[in-house]
Amino acid sequence: MIEIKNLHKSYHMGKNSLHVLKGINFSVSEGEMVSIMGSSGSGKSTLLNILGILDEADEGTYNLDGTLIKNLNEKVAARYRNKFLGFIFQSFNLINYKSAIENVAMPLYYQGVKRNIRIEKAMHYLEKVGLADWAAHLPNELSGGQKQRVAIARALASDPKVLLADEPTGALDTKTSYEVMELIQGINDEGKTILIVTHEEDIAHMTKRIVNLKDGLIIDDSVVNQVRAKSEVYV
């Protein structure tokens, strides 16, 4: 599903440049659930931005579902993002003046789906995340965990090939974090490929594989032998 080879990325500020990704190689098969860990500044967000077609590497190749992602203009990049990817963010990134169901329906609007179908599909995904009764509520009427569930429903609405989650539990308390991870585990059980950037070891152990970055290189890439369930991490 994802194949990256020898990825390099530097940032340039005046005369100084910072070599952030120094030759990253890894593949993710369809249906995997992988976390990307690493200390602050190790290059996790830079890598996720490249995987999310929000930025491009200086060197190396990125194949997403058999498509080479390279030299795309913004219009094509946006089309590919919409077609291939669903995003989940730490701070939810919901539109505050739109109801939960309208937020979930948003990606479908950009795909040109008709309004009645949009609403029907959005309701389906809200039901999936357990929020059917909250469809008409605005984000500021929802708890953090509920907001993230709406964001997850929105990420699923366009039926993307891959879900990319950047610290999805970073703004949530421990119990809610595990509940949200349990929901994401369920989505993966249904076959969705999922990548999660996280600082938190216990969250990473709720995924099936952990890729560890240090100073722009992968220093470890291991299968999680005993993937933890919510009930095992939160008593």
Ligand SMILES: Nc1ncnc2c1ncn2[C@@H]1O[C@H](COP(=O)(O)OP(=O)(O)OP(=O)(O)O)[C@@H](O)[C@H]1O
């Ligand atoms: N747009 C940019 N311009 C210049 N430097 C940048 C830019 N984005 C990131 N950096 C630098 O690149 C390095 C890697 O940043 P990145 O955000 O990828 O790390 P991270 O592992 O995600 O860190 P964190 O866990 O703190 O979010 C850092 O030193 C950061 O300051």
